[in-house]
Amino acid sequence: MISFNNDYSEGCNPKILEALTKTNLESTVGYGEDEYTNKAINRIKELVNDQNVFVHLMVGGTITNLTVISGLRPYEAVISCDTGHINVHETGAIEATGHKVIAVKNELAKLTPELISEVMFNHTDYHMVKPKMVYISNSTEYGTIYTKAELIKLREVCDQYGLYLYMDGARIASALTSKGNDLDLATINKLCDAFYLGGTKNGLLFGEALVIRNEEMQPDFKFLVKQHGGLLAKGRLLGVQFYEALKDDLFFEMGKHANEMANLIRDNLKSLGIKEYMPSVTNQIFIEVSNALALAIHNEVICDDFISFKDTRVIRFVTSFATKLEDVLELNKIMHKFFRK
Amino acid sequence: MISFNNDYSEGCNPKILEALTKTNLESTVGYGEDEYTNKAINRIKELVNDQNVFVHLMVGGTITNLTVISGLRPYEAVISCDTGHINVHETGAIEATGHKVIAVKNELAKLTPELISEVMFNHTDYHMVKPKMVYISNSTEYGTIYTKAELIKLREVCDQYGLYLYMDGARIASALTSKGNDLDLATINKLCDAFYLGGTKNGLLFGEALVIRNEEMQPDFKFLVKQHGGLLAKGRLLGVQFYEALKDDLFFEMGKHANEMANLIRDNLKSLGIKEYMPSVTNQIFIEVSNALALAIHNEVICDDFISFKDTRVIRFVTSFATKLEDVLELNKIMHKFFRK
């Protein structure tokens, strides 16, 4: 059965695996102090156009988020969309490090200066947590993206209130190669205090490259990584993968391929008169269907029930670096069958 | 200037202080293992009509809440009104013990079976926290109360989903002596897994009597208390106070007095055509006024800005065991001055 379940169903891009194979029996030092990791880090500094960033290659997304946030003072809190990954899908990982997630209702899975200002207005004294970080993801949990103008405004409101701006980039490759995007890594780095380039959901075996621009957040970061169990002994595995992905355009080509496949699905749905649940422009597509229809679709396509309401569900199709055109065409046919009038 | 700022502005009921004075130089064992604490505990067992409850006399409300909740497994979460004390006014104390507070929008500052069921419906697997406890307060943060029928229904939904029901009773004396109340301690004990009788806000110097009925939550509880720094060396201070308050009717008389004073304010507001912000029946009264009016009122009455909106504020008048009739009459006059048409 064809699967559009997620973007981490396959291993990795064959080029990544080749790079791992080629270097496999070389002996290097551990914990990310090897030359491959150094090369990856230098390449990232080049891409973000900033030699002073601190870069650490992390094992996965949740541990990246919780490690970054764990560096806050104990009573400092993170503002997030209520739909944010840290608020919903990390089993309380942030709270387990002691920090409150202030969850904010929103539209389009995006935060705005107004929403942040409102939180700040309501947090007035030491009987409440002190909001200190804004967590956004790009692309968001619902496939929408931030524009440069929006990110500039978020930066401004963060500066006004002394907040860190942190971007979860689990799907940043798809975001930065999507229709309507006007951001790039250097701009993101300039506007955010920290962000990460997601590898797990973009063709690497695993790994996320965390970039910390704000010097306040840099000191002793490897202590935090190790304390949370996130320091890979064979750190070079991450170095080799990220260097291979980033030395040329592979990282973004993979994001672009995922988007192209998604757009084919998107166009087909549009032609069938189906409105997406969210105006995603990236590699995730959401549609709301009746429970009965969801079950019927699950019989022919592996895909996720992303939200369940009483009578309906929002199902999700995800494309990736590995999505094959023939599977997309098959999905489009199936959609046609279910939805033509 | 008259003050209706809160119910912990004064020391304690003189009878409480007399009891402390009378026993002051007696030598007892520490940490709540003394005879006064035992007497208080036995009296509470009598009042809740249950010899198998575990009772511990705690120092304050926040540490009671965080200690109880800290006993959950790490990934277990607490469902609370978004207005709940643990969600807003405890500086992230619950999260600091590692647990997520699942904040629920609601009416009247109260949870309902429907709201709880919805949370359970949306928490489906190990990528999310596991809701395990329902936190309510009685009276609530906005002075409303739970009826017996409502509490029975909450118990049912908790049983259905395997949830603990925990009642914050910081203002339980006011709740149980208010108009419309049909609950008593024995019923609350039967329907809740744990709850506490608040002393701090009801005429004691400090102290809350925690009652744990559910035997799953009882073992090793004093380890949790000590670990969080909540074990009072001179535990007998709490024993003496609670025994004095509970041996006769003093505890409830104080709650009743606070309510009577509040009702005089309430009736006056009503006669002036002012609608309360929340239909409180207990010792807190909320009214929404313009920012300008709030400032004017603050010039004549000490009271709290409970919520701040852009143009208006919800101010709060609180009565207590110590509220004097003459102050109430003075407040009523002031209200009359500001609000008569």
Added chain:
Amino acid sequence: MISFNNDYSEGCNPKILEALTKTNLESTVGYGEDEYTNKAINRIKELVNDQNVFVHLMVGGTITNLTVISGLRPYEAVISCDTGHINVHETGAIEATGHKVIAVKNELAKLTPELISEVMFNHTDYHMVKPKMVYISNSTEYGTIYTKAELIKLREVCDQYGLYLYMDGARIASALTSKGNDLDLATINKLCDAFYLGGTKNGLLFGEALVIRNEEMQPDFKFLVKQHGGLLAKGRLLGVQFYEALKDDLFFEMGKHANEMANLIRDNLKSLGIKEYMPSVTNQIFIEVSNALALAIHNEVICDDFISFKDTRVIRFVTSFATKLEDVLELNKIMHKFFRK
């Protein structure tokens, strides 16, 4: 039966209770922002001869220790004697805030520059915790005290390694009035980054006055207090007590009385040829006796088995502000009975 069980068996000095009684029905603001707390804080600033310290009146010793230490960065650790209160008698309270206690074997329950240097020598990189605070108590867990010369040397080694020096002063009144002491509050304040004046074990109902000199440790401290449930609603209770104890010499008179009573016991033991287990000069006396003898003594005196070995136990006699001369004489007689040859 006479009791030398601990220094928190009684309520408080009658003068303290009088002060509480006199102010009982005054209305003040909460959370330690009242005038009595301000007066106590100002008096403490006077006593430590430093207007820039941050003072907060805390509820108890364990919560003071854990709140102070909770302000460290997550991977920072505290160096303590293995006999230290935080290492042994706080049910893992420090670890519950996420921080490791590095326990150091020692003599006389005291840390030395050499012991601290050795810890620093062995903590070399991000695979280990980063020692950041030195925890000492004065008097120590075994009744010994630090001299000025010793404290100066500890300060030097702390400066060398960038460590905070924090003194647990649960029994500081006894320490500063003991034979051989050459420290005072102003000197302690100058040499330590933070310390506290213990009230619970020195004639107050409860309460410890925390003094933070180091400005790095001051910001947002009340957030930490509240987050751990340590913010007393009726904060003025602490203000009234500490002001009463400190406005004249009451605080130190109580410590002195405890020492005088202890010295009578000490002299008697010496005359009987019994060597104390530790060379205490303060209000705790330790002697090692056989298990059988310990049981016999417990039949006539309430006192604590402080350490248990296989065949022997170290029992402890503690005096306090409330210890009566007649009880001391009675104890001395009993000791005479057991130990005369």
Added chain:
Amino acid sequence: MISFNNDYSEGCNPKILEALTKTNLESTVGYGEDEYTNKAINRIKELVNDQNVFVHLMVGGTITNLTVISGLRPYEAVISCDTGHINVHETGAIEATGHKVIAVKNELAKLTPELISEVMFNHTDYHMVKPKMVYISNSTEYGTIYTKAELIKLREVCDQYGLYLYMDGARIASALTSKGNDLDLATINKLCDAFYLGGTKNGLLFGEALVIRNEEMQPDFKFLVKQHGGLLAKGRLLGVQFYEALKDDLFFEMGKHANEMANLIRDNLKSLGIKEYMPSVTNQIFIEVSNALALAIHNEVICDDFISFKDTRVIRFVTSFATKLEDVLELNKIMHKFFRK
């Protein structure tokens, strides 16, 4: 320069990489619910001869330890050798989950029933943590191993006191193929409540297979894994690797090779009259040398300074699945040069 720095300097055994390559573009479900993970789990159940164990494939050693221990109740503590990995080399990871490590002085980096009994004897009430788990590693931090008789006795003392026995098996392959070993996986599983088979230090790219026999520790374990950020999206990477290593004898062959290489070094040292610092029988060799000699050796061999004393250091040579005979011979020559008399 030849390197005996550690057993995680290289990637993985080529057979492991082949297995990853062969399955790379297959589409599987995530989070360890795929068929490869299932096959690995089933193979492990076979090897431990127990169908009721819970097995989860973890990303690394520290996160395995902290996740297992995080499941204890908050005030429960872990008894460990003071040399234990969790006590020294995990940057306070265990404490960061709230739990105290009770560090015990010992010989040979091993715990004994006597040492455990002593801890239990001294932990008597709720003022102290409650010891609940015994942490051992096999092979130990110093390359020594536990015999079956020793493990049986540890089991007995754990049963006596209601303690869990948890074995860190980061180097279990080397332990179980070493001279003098009489344990196997089935016996270890029967005697321990939980243990893990280390992959990172035994020829896998990364990964540790955690086996939980005790049913009390099994429920909701995946919540704990996810909460700590340890749930690998592409869980099949671990499944493929462990199945490949365990389906035949590869896992133990790699351990055996490491031991054989170590024994060649060991025999050479012995012939030179050098006594090992610890009587290791596995893939780590420790010798104490002067600081000057250590520096000289570092000029010719990459190896670790494991302990630093004032004038001497304990240096460590580690072999692995990837150690080449020619490098061993070269090391032996170098040792000969430095140590022949």
